[in-house]
Amino acid sequence: MYSPPRTDMAPTLAERYAELKERVATAASRSGRSPEQVLVVAVSKYADMDQVRELIRLGHQDFGESRALQLVQRASMVDEMQNRGRTIPSVAAARLGDPFDLRRRAPAPGEPPEVRWHLIGHLQRNKVKKLIGVARLIHSVDSLRLVEEIQHIAFKRDEPVEVLVQVNCSGEKSKFGCAVPAALHLCEQIETTIHIRVRGLMTMAPYSDNPEDARPTFDRCRELFTEIRRQGVVGPHFNILSMGMTNDFEVGIECGSNMVRIGSALFGEHQTIDEHAETEEED
Numbered sequence: 001m002y003s004p005p006r007t008d009m010a011p012t013l014a015e016r017y018a019e020l021k022e023r024v025a026t027a028a029s030r031s032g033r034s035p036e037q038v039l040v041v042a043v044s045k046y047a048d049m050d051q052v053r054e055l056i057r058l059g060h061q062d063f064g065e066s067r068a069l070q071l072v073q074r075a076s077m078v079d080e081m082q083n084r085g086r087t088i089p090s091v092a093a094a095r096l097g098d099p100f101d102l103r104r105r106a107p108a109p110g111e112p113p114e115v116r117w118h119l120i121g122h123l124q125r126n127k128v129k130k131l132i133g134v135a136r137l138i139h140s141v142d143s144l145r146l147v148e149e150i151q152h153i154a155f156k157r158d159e160p161v162e163v164l165v166q167v168n169c170s171g172e173k174s175k176f177g178c179a180v181p182a183a184l185h186l187c188e189q190i191e192t193t194i195h196i197r198v199r200g201l202m203t204m205a206p207y208s209d210n211p212e213d214a215r216p217t218f219d220r221c222r223e224l225f226t227e228i229r230r231q232g233v234v235g236p237h238f239n240i241l242s243m244g245m246t247n248d249f250e251v252g253i254e255c256g257s258n259m260v261r262i263g264s265a266l267f268g269e270h271q272t273i274d275e276h277a278e279t280e281e282e283d
Contacts, residue, residue, distance in 0.1 A: 013054050016266055024260070027253035038253055041118050043245075043263035045070065049077060051267055061114055064139070064261055066121030068131050075117045075134050082115065120202075120261055122176045125149040138163045139202045139242055139261075142178045147190055154195035161195060164202040164242055169220045172206055183224055188233040200240030201225050202259075205248055214248040218255035225256070 011019070025035035041064040044052050052063065052074065065071035116136035123131070123140050128149045131138065141147060141163040154161045165186055168177030178186055183201065190198040203221040205214030225241050228234060242259040244252020249260040 010268075013051055013266070014058060016268075017055065017058055017060070020262060020265055023250060024253065027250040031254050031256065033253075033258075037258055039259045041120065041242075041259060041261045042266055043120065043261050044074065044267070046263060047267040049074070052078065053081060055266070056113065056115060059113065062116050062118060062136075064118040064120040066119075068119060068121075068123060068127035068135075071117050071119055072130050072134050075115075078115050118261075129153050132157055132161060133159050136162070137199065137240075140164070140166045140176065141186075141190070141198075142166045142168075142176055144186065144189055147186070147193065147196065151193045151196055159195065160197065162197050162199050163190065164200050164240060165190070165198060166202045167221060167224060169203040169224070170206050170217045175204060177203065180220065180224060184228050184231060184233060187228055187238070191234055197237055198234060200238055200242065200259075201228075202242035204245070205243075205252075207247070209247075211248040211251045214244075214251050215255060218243045218248075218252050218257065222256040 024038050024040060028035045028038050039062060041062045042055055042060055043064045045066050117134060118137045118139060119131055119135045120139045125146055132153050150161055165183055166177040167180060167183045168175045169180060187198050190196050201221055203217060205217040221243055229238055240259050241257050243257035244260040246262055246265040249262060252260055
């Protein structure tokens with residue numbers, strides 16, 4: 001069938017996705033790693049569902065939302081779509097093998113690819129109940145009170161929960177996250193819980209037009225990550241360092257990040273500074 005030539009020059013989602021993977025691979029190479037050692041979380045808060053579905057068809061598995069309610073709604077919509085595509089009774093891929101393994105797994109014959117949802121924004125305690133069993137990884141644990149609420153809900157449901165500790169390595173008053181000196185103690189406290197496993201650290205650098213301005217923040221978080229592991233208060237599962245967004249992810253990877261959160265580089269330009277804004281969730 002004849003397809004008329006494109007008259008616009010805007011890249012397609014598939015083209016942006018290919019370019020992003022190439023940039024990740026190049027940055028990983030500069031840090032002496034392979035691209036498979038860096039996991040991309042597609043921040044879909046500005047994407048429409050058609051874009052989310054297309055990215056899944058392109059093979060992407062990990063999606064991040066800033067708001068708990070939107071994450072739950074979108075996860076339900078994608079799950080319904082996935083169920084329609086099954087040719088055998090559902091056997092969720094997330095239930096196979098190590099439940100704490102974030103590596104990609106090929107779907108079983110007749111199964112659609114596994115889709116994993118990440119809560120990347122600030123989490124209020126009254127939203128925890130909705131997330132347990134839906135969010136694969138919570139990136140924004142920053143207080144003992146939040147840990148206690150997650151443990152309370154997870155214990156009642158007998159459901160393991162994986163989290164990252166968010167650390168305010170930039171010292172900005174506008175940023176959420178525990179203070180740098182408090183991070184080791186918070187990780188240690190999480191390790192004493194039964195149903196929560198701390199997988200690593202997450203931080204956000206100050207927004208800047210110059211990606212290099214993020215390097216001191218990322219270096220500080222990497223040093224903290226290394227120190228917490230050296231202290232022996234966490235196990236070998238403490239292996240995720242989430243640093244870097246659309247405007248600074250290459251610097252984040254160079255500084256040791258193995259998880260980046262990408263929005264506008266995938267789904268089209270909007271005010272990139274808004275990706276760095278942190279606001280309280282609506283009740």
